[in-house]
Amino acid sequence: EAQVTQNPRYLITVTGKKLTVTCSQNMNHEYMSWYRQDPGLGLRQIYYSMNVEVTDKGDVPEGYKVSRKEKRNFPLILESPSPNQTSLYFCASMGQGARRNQPQHFGDGTRLSIL
């Protein structure tokens, strides 16, 4: 089954404690992306990756890091989490075949609470 898998689904942690949210897709997609969803703001892109070893900032990259060492994985790293990063996070992937015509496939989300 084609899917985007995020882990963990839920995490409560404290300010300053480094955490990583993993994202894996099994569709051999080149493009992967991270979004955060906040009430009244919709979804905003954090980082994206066009392919292995190619990453770039989205609209709200501050406080986040990503890496793309393998095609299937695109982890989101919070080196020193702060309460304003409490949010619902989504990973997405897309095949590059027709680029802007392709839909993005989303994971089920990771709800982070930073105390």
Place this chain on the structure above:
Amino acid sequence: GDSVTQMEGPVTLSEEAFLTINCTYTATGYPSLFWYVQYPGEGLQLLLKATKADDKGSNKGFEATYRKETTSFHLEKGSVQVSDSAVYFCAHTQGGGGADGLTFGKGTHLIIQP
């Protein structure tokens, strides 16, 4: 810059009512337009899409037409069901060069009452 504007809701309707969720966008070039749906506790799923002017996307009884002259992509359904209760997001890709990320509206929470 690029943006998407949609009614935020919540929109509350009775079962079998007619649904319209308005969406307008600003973008350079010729973006592709999408409606995504998010059911409670789940990620976003593509509902329908349109890739050029006057295209109509349709799925599960929902329809939306790409109107370039009014920069709109309103979502409609003739007879809604309780199972349609969800949050609906209008989105577009960037029409010019550059990133392939989606620009989302803030989402419309739809509640269908039996």
